[in-house]
């Protein structure tokens with residue numbers, strides 16, 4: 001959160017870390033992504049620092065989701081390199097598993113497992129992927145539920161909870177794997193307005209505790225308050241990058257201005 | 265998230281008997297009639313017309329049943345129930361039936377208690393399950409068993425049947441109040457009891473040993489998971505090895521003891537239909553799930569083989585497969601090999617047949633699992649195998665319970681085809697009874713066929729009712 005940046009202007013270089021400890025944890029270089037003939041991402045260069053909070057914004061279809069989904073291999077990138085915590089993402093299954101263990105992801109539609117209770121949702125991966133003993137996994141899960149402020153829901157099924165609660169469980173489930181990075185893909189877009197705040201507060205706490213985060217979101221208040229850096233994308237390219245205050249006050253690119261005028 | 269919900273709450277089944285309006289406001293019988301049957305002119309006319317037709321049909325049917333002589337059932341009951349099972353081996357059936365009933369009661373009681381406690385811990389109102397509720401749920405089967413017993417000549421079968429019915433209730437209540445340590449293992453104990461019950465009748469100790477070994481292995485694996493052996497150094501290895509060793513030892517012991525059961529060449533009656541259907545679908549289910557997964561495999565060989573198998577089996581009638589197994593298969597077997605019993609072949613065929621249908625049902629379920637589920641599992645780092653086992657299959661199978669039960673009921677009724685390979689099943693028993701010299705030409709065929717129909721109906725009806733109940737309950741869990 002400490003503003004290590006001394007950039008005064010907004011530019012197009014997404015490889016400059018602007019917060020956290022300053023050491024890189026995710027490096028994306030020259031990445032292209034195609035869906036058939038359609039190029040969804042073009043020549044993406046981006047570096048994210050440890051404990052940095054990067055907010056990705058952009059119009060619908062600009063490739064924000066695709067970008068973060070490439071980082072944990074939910075989509076396979078076609079060109080360029082992606083390095084997460086020193087591991088290069090390749091077709092090697094072990095590398096993929098390794099990277100997925102280090103990166104958590106929170107989805108727009110929560111994607112909790114409906115047939116498992118909240119507690120089982122949270123302890124499943126630690127027990128099966130990391131081999132954590134059941135008692136220990138459950139103790140950790142209760143701690144996390146405490147942290148997202150719903151400890152009394154542990155035995156419920158996801159379907160018995162509100163959207164906001166479900167998303168907080170999804171965050172707890174992600175944290176249970178003790179990831180080094182958490183990727184958020186519009187975590188509040190599917191929520192009723194009155195529940196957005198509880199999820200944003202949880203994310204804010206997480207950022208304050210020093211978690212590295214990449215957040216795709218339309219919550220500009222969150223971006224301003226919590227983000228170390230804002231990355232604006234359009235048509236599969238990174239168009240403009242800057243610290244929140246510069247980005248929102250002195251955008252340079254026409255497309256950025258247009259987008260901001262529409263959304264603010 | 266809405267996908268799986270809509271899947272689980274299917275529409276009304278025409279067979280469904282509306283539950284008595286317990287929860288809704290209580291109306292006096294007169295008021296109830298007015299609200300439900302005579303609330304408009306059209307409705308009143310329909311009520312009267314349908315009522316008259318129903319009364320007429322019922323009256324005719326009752327008159328017909330009363331006019332008939334049921335001594336034919338009384339005289340041939342044994343063929344209907346157990347075929348030509350010899351007298352001095354009869355104890356095997358009773359013992360195996362009692363073990364089976366204990367297994368059912370144990371599993372039912374423990375599972376009911378577990379879901380009761382789960383509901384309680386979630387602050388939901390737990391479902392009541394008094395003996396009265398159970399009778400309401402299973403009245404058709406209880407009634408049919410009592411009907412069977414009522415036709416018995418001697419007192420022994422009557423006492424036996426009543427004792428078995430009481431036994432299942434007693435065991436269920438005991439299991440309900442058993443300590444957690446027993447309840448959490450009830451499914452494994454039940455599985456062992458079921459295998460044991462077949463061993464008593466059918467023997468085949470080597471096969472039985474293998475079955476016992478599999479159950480013990482699953483059990484031991486689960487136990488070692490409970491104590492989290494996996495967390496120790498090299499624990500993953502131990503947690504697999506230990507159960508394997510235990511299972512191998514137990515399997516060897518069972519195989520060595522040898523249960524010289526009674527071979528199933530002379531099995532018959534409804535006993536065979538129930539046995540073949542249950543064994544056929546139980547063995548066919550895992551095979552079918554593998555086929556469904558195989559059909560989705562990335563490996564072309566596996567995929568093609570699965571598709572070919574499924575499409576071939578689904579494209580031909582069961583009866584042709586049964587005949588094929590009887591007439592052609594022995595030609596392919598080595599000459600010095602003993603020809604398998606007709607029932608063995610039939611069970612293998614029914615297993616393979618149901619596997620193909622189960623595969624298609626499961627495939628539908630697999631497709632209904634939203635993509636977000638697999639993505640979430642992948643993002644958490646689950647391996648593909650763990651993802652299928654713990655995330656995809658449980659949801660897919662839940663979604664297809666009704667279809668699966670429907671398949672089972674169809675299969676149960678299809679066991680009448682066993683007659684084509686000279687297995688004396690329930691429907692066949694009717695023919696045999698009708699052809700007894702003393703009953704020939706007396707026009708008693710309708711009586712025996714009615715008896716058979718009612719027998720099939722009671723089981724099918726209860727199963728479809730139970731499946732709907734299960735479906736609703738699982739729906740509550742995921743809504």
Ligand SMILES: Nc1ncnc2c1ncn2[C@@H]1O[C@H](COP(=O)(O)OP(=O)(O)OP(=O)(O)O)[C@@H](O)[C@H]1O
Pocket residue numbers: 035038040058059060061062063064065066067
């Ligand atoms: N699986 C896919 N197959 C084909 N095209 C895809 C696929 N996924 C995404 N696309 C396309 O790639 C482009 C980028 O999609 P992406 O989902 O990354 O956009 P986004 O910026 O996240 O948009 P939104 O704000 O609507 O979520 C879009 O044009 C989309 O149509």
Ligand SMILES: [Mg+2]
Pocket residue numbers: 064065066185186
């Ligand atoms: Mg998106």
